[in-house]
Amino acid sequence: MKNSLYKASSFYKSQGYARNGLKLIFKNERNFRIDLVVAGIVIVCGFLFKISYSNWIAISLVISMVLISESVNSAIEALCDTISQDYKVNIKYAKDVSAGAVLVSSIVSVITGVIVFLPYIIEAIHNIF
Numbered sequence: 001m002k003n004s005l006y007k008a009s010s011f012y013k014s015q016g017y018a019r020n021g022l023k024l025i026f027k028n029e030r031n032f033r034i035d036l037v038v039a040g041i042v043i044v045c046g047f048l049f050k051i052s053y054s055n056w057i058a059i060s061l062v063i064s065m066v067l068i069s070e071s072v073n074s075a076i077e078a079l080c081d082t083i084s085q086d087y088k089v090n091i092k093y094a095k096d097v098s099a100g101a102v103l104v105s106s107i108v109s110v111i112t113g114v115i116v117f118l119p120y121i122i123e124a125i126h127n128i129f
Contacts, residue, residue, distance in 0.1 A: 062109035
């Protein structure tokens, strides 16, 4: 059952809540801003190296995976902090697991980046020399 206080009365209003969520995470979460800067650098490199369509798909998926996991982690941390400011084992577990999910998505994105960009970097170095 949905909470009637948070129920959107229209599609546009629900989109407004989503936009507000993006503004809040951008404003309040340093790591999310860092992730966006890194994503921007990767996108610029993709254009510079003229990566293939399939590589764009891979890069897009891992960028979105990192941003989504960072967002979910922030939401879980906010909920946990709302429940209790005291040390509780289950809250620590929830926070640690959600942070671990961000770490896993970041590691996978770095590995994907290396797989995608290494051949282009090697070719560029080969062409220079």
